[in-house]
Amino acid sequence: xxxxxxxxxxxxxxxxxxxxxxxxxxxxxxxxxxxxxxxxxxxxxxxxxxxxxxxxxxxxxxxxxxxxxxxxxxxxxxxxxxxxxxxxxxxxxxxxxxxxxxxxxxxxxxx
Amino acid sequence: xxxxxxxxxxxxxxxxxxxxxxxxxxxxxxxxxxxxxxxxxxxxxxxxxxxxxxxxxxxxxxxxxxxxxxxxxxxxxxxxxxxxxxxxxxxxxxxxxxxxxxxxxxxxxxxxxxxxxxxxxxxxxxxxxxxxxxxxx
Numbered sequence: 001x002x003x004x005x006x007x008x009x010x011x012x013x014x015x016x017x018x019x020x021x022x023x024x025x026x027x028x029x030x031x032x033x034x035x036x037x038x039x040x041x042x043x044x045x046x047x048x049x050x051x052x053x054x055x056x057x058x059x060x061x062x063x064x065x066x067x068x069x070x071x072x073x074x075x076x077x078x079x080x081x082x083x084x085x086x087x088x089x090x091x092x093x094x095x096x097x098x099x100x101x102x103x104x105x106x107x108x109x110x111x
Numbered sequence: 112x113x114x115x116x117x118x119x120x121x122x123x124x125x126x127x128x129x130x131x132x133x134x135x136x137x138x139x140x141x142x143x144x145x146x147x148x149x150x151x152x153x154x155x156x157x158x159x160x161x162x163x164x165x166x167x168x169x170x171x172x173x174x175x176x177x178x179x180x181x182x183x184x185x186x187x188x189x190x191x192x193x194x195x196x197x198x199x200x201x202x203x204x205x206x207x208x209x210x211x212x213x214x215x216x217x218x219x220x221x222x223x224x225x226x227x228x229x230x231x232x233x234x235x236x237x238x239x240x241x242x243x244x245x246x247x248x
Contacts, residue, residue: 080119083217087123089145090135090215097141098127098212 007051012036013044017053017067024057024066119219126212133180136204160185171197181206187219 007013016030031041045065048054055068125132135141137154147162147170154177162170172186188199200221207214 079219079222080121083119083121083219086146087121087215087217090132091123091125093141093144094125094127094132094135094213097135098131 007047007053010044010047013048016041016044017048020054020065021067024064026062026064030065119217119222121217123215124209124212125215129180129206129208129213132206132213132215133183136183137177137179154183160187172202173198175201 008017012034015034019025019030019033027038027042027045030045031038034041045054045056049056049065053068054065057064057066135145137152139150139152142150142152142162147164149163151159151161153159154174156174156176158174158177160170160172160174164170169190170187171190172188174183174185176182176184183204185202186198186200187202188197190197200219203218203220205216205218207216
């Protein structure tokens with residue numbers, strides 16, 4: 001998740017991901033869409049690949065890139081985990097709050 | 112857990128009365144104890160629901176329904192994200208008393224469907240930014 005976080009933090013990488021969402025493109029074809037250098041695009045692709053968000057396929061001397069649906073599926077689960085984790089914390093805190101004498105009533109924010 | 116299209120559902124049992132659980136959704140100090148870093152809450156219809164999650168992500172919306180101690184509904188989105196703006200999805204909390212405490216049901220609707228481009232990339236990105244907040248001890 002940390003890698004996906006970093007990979008998606010860059011707007012350019014999100015644009016690249018969008019570009020290869022439904023089609024396979026070479027690095028050169030991707031670079032043609034942006035006013036940045038080819039090495040810069042390659043670097044973005046490396047990050048996306050490492051995060052599992054883009055799949056690479058070799059065809060002869062060319063490397064073709066396409067969004068990896070499985071990588072995005074992992075992110076789709078995030079909001080679900082967000083609430084699952086939150087609700088467990090809610091349970092712990094509410095049960096502590098309801099237990100007599102276990103916890104002082106909260107008074108003001110810390111610091 | 113259930114994920115069906117744009118809908119997420121969770122249910123959890125808490126050994127505390129609904130009156131106590133309810134306050135965790137309406138009192139900012141208590142809200143801070145379980146979600147995000149700092150909440151600004153005005154729990155009445157049209158009142159603000161804003162939670163700073165971390166340095167890069169802030170959830171914002173407004174309360175749509177506040178019925179102590181059984182029901183809270185608020186909208187939910189991210190500041191500075193035109194793809195999932197504040198208010199773009201809806202979270203409904205239902206608290207039902209049972210003999211041992213409270214059954215909490217959370218339904219989150221109106222999320223951008225993952226299959227619908229281009230929203231899901233921005234959505235995923237912001238969710239990814241939130242990852243740090245769920246990893247806290």
